[in-house]
């Protein structure tokens with residue numbers, strides 16, 4: 001069974017989505033997935049106005065960068081893969097209109113993340129630096145390994161493409177959070193270059209052996225597919241702040 005299918009069978013109508021960051025790398029994949037999705041439909045592409053002109057010469061239906069309340073209110077949820085400032089703009093709008101929100105954008109400051117926690121009292125929010133199901137399982141695996149290798153030293157290495165803006169990656173920060181329940185002060189090494197989609201490795205370093213658990217992305221498809229399925233699931237549950245594990249209903253590792 002595909003993820004989200006069970007929950008969707010309880011909904012009579014398609015899940016309608018706005019997409020902030022429509023013209024970006026993630027946006028391009030998400031709109032392709034939504035174009036052929038059985039239960040979810042893109043109703044409001046949100047992009048910068050300059051990008052509209054580049055992507056669609058002539059009359060353009062893509063909305064400009066300001067949060068257009070009318071546009072967002074036509075959807076059940078806003079999916080956001082953009083920039084933190086843009087995220088906050090749409091989050092405020094979604095909270096005011098009581099529309100759900102998937103925040104995939106990384107690099108939010110503490111104050112922005114804490115606003116999301118407050119907004120989650122009014123609406124359902126999925127906030128995840130990595131919407132891939134594979135990476136969600138990888139995180140669970142690392143949390144489990146951290147307990148097994150509690151006496152070892154931990155470290156994280158992440159590698160991303162040269163255009164990534166935030167350092168360290170949101171996934172690396174989330175991984176640190178997973179393993180820090182066992183050990184504090186875990187350092188993250190970041191590398192930027194080429195077209196690397198996104199690789200993360202967690203090192204468990206003992207006196208005479210090293211265990212490395214690694215995840216490599218070969219394309220962005222798994223981020224985008226997971227995000228769309230998570231948006232569908234989010235529309236079937238109540239208010240609150242969720243992570244991927246929560247939305248997918250995965251119990252914690254043994």
Ligand SMILES: NC(=O)C1=CN([C@@H]2O[C@H](COP(=O)(O)OP(=O)(O)OC[C@H]3O[C@@H](n4cnc5c(N)ncnc54)[C@H](O)[C@@H]3O)[C@@H](O)[C@H]2O)C=CC1
Pocket residue numbers: 020021022023024025026027046047048051064065066080081082083085086089103104105106107128129130131132166223
């Ligand atoms: N959660 C996840 O699984 C993943 C998260 N990301 C994160 O998603 C974000 C976007 O990543 P990419 O698509 O690679 O970046 P990108 O730079 O290709 O796309 C971002 C897009 O947002 C647009 N944008 C900026 N301000 C806007 C506004 N006010 N209104 C509408 N659009 C606006 C930009 O013009 C750009 O087209 C980054 O923070 C990245 O770290 C990326 C991959 C996976």
Ligand SMILES: O=C(O)C1=N[C@H](C(=O)O)C[C@H](O)C1
Pocket residue numbers: 106129130160164165168169170171172197198199
């Ligand atoms: O910007 C990216 O590309 C990615 N960002 C996310 C992050 O910061 O962890 C997820 C993925 O690694 C790709």
